[in-house]
Amino acid sequence: MNVLLIGSGGREHALAWKLKQSPLLGKLHSIPGSAAIKGLADCPDIDQDDFRKIHAYCAANKIELVVVGPEAPLAKGISDFLTGKGIKVFGPSQRGAMLEASKQFAKEFMDRNSIPTASFSVLYDASFAREKIKENRKYPVVIKADGLAAGKGVRICADEAEALAAVSDLMEKRIFGSSGSKVVMEEFLTGREASVMALVDGESFLMLPPARDHKRLLDGDAGPNTGGMGAVCPAEITPADLETVRNEILQRFVDGVKKERIPFCGVIFAGLMFTPDGPRTLEFNCRFGDPETQSVLPLIKSDLLALLKACAEGNLAGRELEISDQACVSVVLAAGGYPENPEKGKEISGLYKVPADALVFHAGTVKKGDSYYTNGGRVLSVTATGKDPEEARRKAYEAAAAINFKGMQYRKDIGK
Template structure:
């Protein structure tokens, strides 16, 4: 099989290394790729978010399969565009990708289907955000940009001034672009974190090894949230009992909810 992997980071390099182990993989490309990836795959300098150029390239090169690894091209509908020209791809279509691309969508989905989540409200008016935060009077408070922000669109605010600064940064200064047009204001939860990625076909859930992601920068977790400062796997807190509870209360209900909404999730669900 001739395979194209879309992206240019460590995630894509790891995927390429794994794909190369398959005897069915005869040729592998990556777009845009990077210097390190070029040792393991042919690279093509096409931005991951340029859906039209990527699909044109995939069609010209007659790829048998495409792995869309980055969130942004998934949110832009690259899987849909590839399907339209007859090229199968790994990853959710645009409708299903909303569960990662829109925090408002995912939170509303969890509320509607009774999937455990922190208490929250959504807003598109900066003044109403602050009215709500002042009325709640609970700190820390979490403010999240609705859209994709490379893992950095989450602010944990310790007081009213930090909240006001955060709202200004996200909604008025547009630090994260259009991702900040809508925000989620969420109650602050503390405790051990667990991340689980699962392979999904729209109905079935097959989890990978659990991990514990360290999000915040600086010593003593005093800095901003990031895309991840480091990871431990497997997660020492993720016992078999916790895993079973997550499967029954979170994983399976989420996949069923996406089906019920008419956008079954196929790909890797975080």
């Protein structure tokens, strides 16, 4: 079958790499794709938000399945649009994507469906928010912008003054625009974090191995927040906790979307905190995580395209996932100046020196002649598998050491 992959980042490069291994694949296409994805797929010059042009391209190229990587086109309704034209899409409806695009919608969905999460209240305007904060006795407290804020809309507030400042920034100064028109105030949870993704066909799900990303720029979780500096899979989570995630989070999620008639064929990504009282859902994302995907896909032995197709056709039930018993570590090589002001246009050297058993997924590069140049904050996801996390890490760092570009920065403790 011919497949169209929407997106251009490291996650999509990893998806393209994995889809290419499927015996079911005819031709792979990608919009917009990237310099690296061009090596695996046809990449026409079409905007990923131009649904009409995408549909025309699908019709002209006999596309049988569209796989959507990023959240933005999902939140804009690409899945509803193309499904309405009779094209199969792996990626949830606009309402399904609201579970990521609105923290309020997600929290209320969790509440209705008894999915364990931090207790919360929704604050609809700044004066109401200030009243609620003055009544609050427990600190720290968590204040989250309702809408998408590129991973920057969450504040852990140590005291009342910080909470009031968060309200002023998000709701009055609108530092994230209309994303802060409402906020969610949440109980502060403690524990280790990990994420679990599952493939969903609307009624059944298949859980992927748990992963852990590293959001801070510097070793030891210091420095500013980023889109993610690397990931390890599997994250060490007890079998009992994983069963709780399966039964009380993923199962209830799938039952909930079915009961509430939210069309959801795609990935549910549960951001989790493993608290002393058990796993709690911090958030849902409605697509493959980046960089988690780069550390999860190399461990999947099953034919991913067969599974995504089964999701789109609504017959995931009874399918099994074959997973390698190895570990995988993916290290992000970021540009100088990342995350504030990443430098672009630096020539990348050493790619050819990377050992053959390591994988290099391109997140932000362009190609000129025979050379790749940096073209984004996160530049490459250097990935390796090994018999345990230590071996995977050693191999990933060996590969990373072969690569260089001016200003390159990366964490030395991914997966530790």
